[in-house]
Amino acid sequence: MQRSVPELLAAKRDGHALTADEIRGFIEGFVRGDVPDYQMTAFAMAVFFRGMTRDETVALTLAMRDSGVVVDLSHVKGLKVDKHSTGGVGDKVSLCLAPMVAACGVPVPMVSGRGLGHTGGTLDKLEAIPGFSVNLPIARYAELVGEVGTCMIGQTRELAPADKRLYALRDVTATVESVPLIVASILSKKLAEGIDGLVLDVKVGSGAFMKTPERARELATALVEVARGAGKQCVAWITRMDRPLGRAVGNALETIEAFDVLHGRGPADLTEVTLALGASMLVMGGVAKTDDEGRALLREAVTSGRAAEVARRMVAAQGGDPRAVDDPSVFAQAPVKAVLRAPADGWIAAIDTHAVGVAGVTLGAGRTRAEDPIDHAVGFVFERNVGDRVAKGDVVATLHLRDESQVAPALDRLGRALTLSQSAPAEVPLLHERIG
Numbered sequence: 001m002q003r004s005v006p007e008l009l010a011a012k013r014d015g016h017a018l019t020a021d022e023i024r025g026f027i028e029g030f031v032r033g034d035v036p037d038y039q040m041t042a043f044a045m046a047v048f049f050r051g052m053t054r055d056e057t058v059a060l061t062l063a064m065r066d067s068g069v070v071v072d073l074s075h076v077k078g079l080k081v082d083k084h085s086t087g088g089v090g091d092k093v094s095l096c097l098a099p100m101v102a103a104c105g106v107p108v109p110m111v112s113g114r115g116l117g118h119t120g121g122t123l124d125k126l127e128a129i130p131g132f133s134v135n136l137p138i139a140r141y142a143e144l145v146g147e148v149g150t151c152m153i154g155q156t157r158e159l160a161p162a163d164k165r166l167y168a169l170r171d172v173t174a175t176v177e178s179v180p181l182i183v184a185s186i187l188s189k190k191l192a193e194g195i196d197g198l199v200l201d202v203k204v205g206s207g208a209f210m211k212t213p214e215r216a217r218e219l220a221t222a223l224v225e226v227a228r229g230a231g232k233q234c235v236a237w238i239t240r241m242d243r244p245l246g247r248a249v250g251n252a253l254e255t256i257e258a259f260d261v262l263h264g265r266g267p268a269d270l271t272e273v274t275l276a277l278g279a280s281m282l283v284m285g286g287v288a289k290t291d292d293e294g295r296a297l298l299r300e301a302v303t304s305g306r307a308a309e310v311a312r313r314m315v316a317a318q319g320g321d322p323r324a325v326d327d328p329s330v331f332a333q334a335p336v337k338a339v340l341r342a343p344a345d346g347w348i349a350a351i352d353t354h355a356v357g358v359a360g361v362t363l364g365a366g367r368t369r370a371e372d373p374i375d376h377a378v379g380f381v382f383e384r385n386v387g388d389r390v391a392k393g394d395v396v397a398t399l400h401l402r403d404e405s406q407v408a409p410a411l412d413r414l415g416r417a418l419t420l421s422q423s424a425p426a427e428v429p430l431l432h433e434r435i436g
């Protein structure tokens, strides 16, 4: 006999597992409007406290994926592989990774998000390119994945609408920080894109959603197991986010830096994370047998100029100015510059990366509400990072600002995010571990 919604809620509240059919029926009822928001919210809170089994999480992910369109990319040859990052500060990897991987013959369909809170978003960085549109119809997105090898768009109303509505409820009912709900939210959107495989970048540290290696491992393991349970290939890298990735924070500055990677002149840490994730994508896509072979192919795509050429074609196909890939002067520039100097001799022992993200948001580089406008030109470029030795007065960061009134508060916020020490801090690996 079928259980009613209150009976399902009671079962979850008491820690019992629901069947896949029950979960699917519940999500379908929510999308139809038969399950009201208060019942969905009660469900989210019950899951928050009681968790879900892997089978339940797979069922929730698939039901949420099927609440909208699942893109058919079967006309595109080869295995389609995407990357998802749990988000960080200065994380512009997608912008260089997608063209590099596509240039090696693995199509990269990518539906990305906007920045919210202290983290940036790929869509905002792309929109720093004059003319670039992230709002393409699904049919055009599917065409471009085939024609160019990659296409980067924003979430549309057709893709996983159950997630959009559920996330809005979670956001205001203290139920975001639940691993099964996060997993179903991330994967339902990714599985709707038309992918065969997914490489995850789970960030850990002061600028990440997951602050400790244990929490990052828990999320990475759940994501990999549930994606595989849903029939997709998946691996996760856990990577360092206790300092900004690369040197730039802020939309135009980050996009310029990501394009530097395509020309072989990107910062070492950004290049290394891009190569690690990209090599896993090439192995998953079947064009490399090993990670080492994948790295060699990616490097060759850069030195031959093919990766930059894919980026130019992608930018042009999405309405942007393709000169942006080669020429930073195409981007809007912030009119005011200031420098943050080291207050004493020593080592940079820590950067409160969350605080750096918040400092960027305060300038207008990010948003606190979904409808806030973005200032693409403002941000920071770090000349020094965690682990570097500095002398008093050395420039630690250059600030790119909209007007003079931002100088003093931005210098203060950024200055307070730095911790200097009198000895070198312990080394932290950039790539913590790979799961799956």
Ligand code: URA
Pocket: 167, 176, 181, 182, 183, 185, 186
């Ligand atoms: N990102 C998502 O897309 N969903 C979550 O629930 C958390 C982070």
